[in-house]
Amino acid sequence: MGRTGTTHPKCRAPLALSIPAWLAYLPSVTQHFDIAVIGAGLSGLLAASALGQGEPGAGRRVALIDAGEIARPRPDTRATALAPSSMRLLRRLGVQVEPAEPMVGMRVGEGDADTPWQFELPSRPGEPLAHVVPNAALRTALIAALPDTVQRFEGVTLSDFRADGAAALDLSDGTSLGASLVVACDGRDSAVRRLTGISVSRTDFAQSALVATVHHAEPHDGIALQRFAEIGAVASLPLPEEDGVHRSQIVWSDRSRAVEAAAALPSNALAALIDERLWSYLDVSAVEPGVQSYPLIGQRAASLTGERVVLIGDAARVIHPLAGQGWNLAVRDVAALHEGVTAAIATGQDIGTAGLLDYARWRRADETLLATLTTALSRGSLPGALRISRFGGLPGHARRVAFAITDSVPALHPFIRREAAAEGGKNPSLMA
Numbered sequence: 001m002g003r004t005g006t007t008h009p010k011c012r013a014p015l016a017l018s019i020p021a022w023l024a025y026l027p028s029v030t031q032h033f034d035i036a037v038i039g040a041g042l043s044g045l046l047a048a049s050a051l052g053q054g055e056p057g058a059g060r061r062v063a064l065i066d067a068g069e070i071a072r073p074r075p076d077t078r079a080t081a082l083a084p085s086s087m088r089l090l091r092r093l094g095v096q097v098e099p100a101e102p103m104v105g106m107r108v109g110e111g112d113a114d115t116p117w118q119f120e121l122p123s124r125p126g127e128p129l130a131h132v133v134p135n136a137a138l139r140t141a142l143i144a145a146l147p148d149t150v151q152r153f154e155g156v157t158l159s160d161f162r163a164d165g166a167a168a169l170d171l172s173d174g175t176s177l178g179a180s181l182v183v184a185c186d187g188r189d190s191a192v193r194r195l196t197g198i199s200v201s202r203t204d205f206a207q208s209a210l211v212a213t214v215h216h217a218e219p220h221d222g223i224a225l226q227r228f229a230e231i232g233a234v235a236s237l238p239l240p241e242e243d244g245v246h247r248s249q250i251v252w253s254d255r256s257r258a259v260e261a262a263a264a265l266p267s268n269a270l271a272a273l274i275d276e277r278l279w280s281y282l283d284v285s286a287v288e289p290g291v292q293s294y295p296l297i298g299q300r301a302a303s304l305t306g307e308r309v310v311l312i313g314d315a316a317r318v319i320h321p322l323a324g325q326g327w328n329l330a331v332r333d334v335a336a337l338h339e340g341v342t343a344a345i346a347t348g349q350d351i352g353t354a355g356l357l358d359y360a361r362w363r364r365a366d367e368t369l370l371a372t373l374t375t376a377l378s379r380g381s382l383p384g385a386l387r388i389s390r391f392g393g394l395p396g397h398a399r400r401v402a403f404a405i406t407d408s409v410p411a412l413h414p415f416i417r418r419e420a421a422a423e424g425g426k427n428p429s430l431m432a
């Protein structure tokens with residue numbers, strides 16, 4: 001596919017037209033960018049948008065590189081629950097996220113309980129717990145918000161990377177690029193991370209998540225449901241209505257074999273099973289085509305930065321989706337990186353070195369907390385620190401409390417901010 005947007009003015013097009021067979025023998029042409037973002041998933045699109053912005057006409061030059069065609073819709077039927085701070089950041093960057101369904105409360109319960117426990121935890125007056133946005137709509141909005149300073153390289157993969165003074169990147173189509181900073185948004189199997197020599201610790205949960213969109217007779221009223229089982233949980237997230245039909249997104253995490261079996265059911269049987277698991281609150285009547293399953297792992301990179309490299313989103317860590325926080329972590333990654341890069345530019349320093357100084361310190365506390373809690377919740381156990389609550393010794397109650405803490409990240413924000421700012425002294429301005 002190759003690149004889109006502006007091409008190199010002198011060499012590539014004329015040579016390619018007149019003497020294409022010689023191209024392979026010519027020395028490669030290097031374009032230099034301030035920032036190269038590898039991967040145009042949700043994290044890469046957001047990073048390119050945030051980092052490419054600047055004063056009119058003075059935005060940073062950003063290369064956005066992806067193995068696929070960036071604007072082509074992806075087979076992703078998931079929806080993302082965006083924490084209020086993520087929503088604020090998106091709005092600040094001019095990302096028009098629509099449709100977005102406000103989630104105002106939750107009903108949470110254990111597998112054997114007849115009725116769940118309901119709570120509402122508004123983060124700020126008038127602000128819901130989260131907004132639920134279909135990933136396809138989120139992706140479209142992020143692409144629409146990409147500034148002109150972002151040059152796209154599509155249908156190419158990163159094949160080699162060296163950091164020596166500046167970063168040198170070789171792409172699979174023979175293009176060579178230079179960049180002061182490389183932002184790795186290339187997902188859980190990140191090539192940048194591998195080429196930089198950053199190791200990962202990985203946990204195979206031996207679980208998968210079934211993702212389905214269901215229709216139901218009862219309105220969801222903006223309430224999410226979550227029923228924990230011995231392993232995993234079944235959850236519903238409120239989606240916007242379509243043609244007057246009430247809809248919710250189901251994320252059902254369980255042992256992989258159980259998920260495979262559920263995914264293979266005829267859709268009316270799957271609808272009945274989901275309805276029963278969710279206390280029949282919704283009266284689920286149908287499952288939309290496009291049921292998907294995702295194998296679940298937990299993974300953390302040994303370091304969040306390397307020489308002229310920073311890891312963002314799933315390239316940095318993968319957490320269990322049970323608390324719906326994976327991409328919210330990526331949003332906070334981008335906010336922290338934006339802060340560091342902006343400060344480095346303001347003081348005339350190198351963005352590839354000075355821009356990364358506070359990044360790991362800002363991001364580790366948040367990541368550690370959510371990785372620990374979601375792993376524990378997915379296994380029905382809790383880390384020791386949480387057992388000293390007044391519910392200590394009662395795993396069921398403790399689990400609900402832990403979930404309330406994790407999922408209502410707005411309520412957690414003061415803690416995260418304190419932790420994140422403990423050494424840095426201030427918080428990223430995009431997260432204010």
Ligand SMILES: Cc1cc2nc3c(=O)[nH]c(=O)nc-3n(C[C@H](O)[C@H](O)[C@H](O)COP(=O)(O)OP(=O)(O)OC[C@H]3O[C@@H](n4cnc5c(N)ncnc54)[C@H](O)[C@@H]3O)c2cc1C
Nearest residue numbers: 039041042043067081157158186187313314324326327328
């Ligand atoms: C079932 C499920 C439900 C979830 N629900 C939520 C939720 O409600 N809220 C939430 O916050 N999070 C949620 N998450 C987590 C969230 O979906 C992920 O954290 C997020 O999608 C990760 O995006 P990413 O851009 O970092 O990685 P990816 O989506 O993996 O994107 C990586 C990109 O890099 C490109 N790429 C890879 N290698 C190369 C290469 N060598 N060269 C060039 N390009 C390359 C790929 O083409 C791709 O576009 C959920 C996850 C799951 C599994």
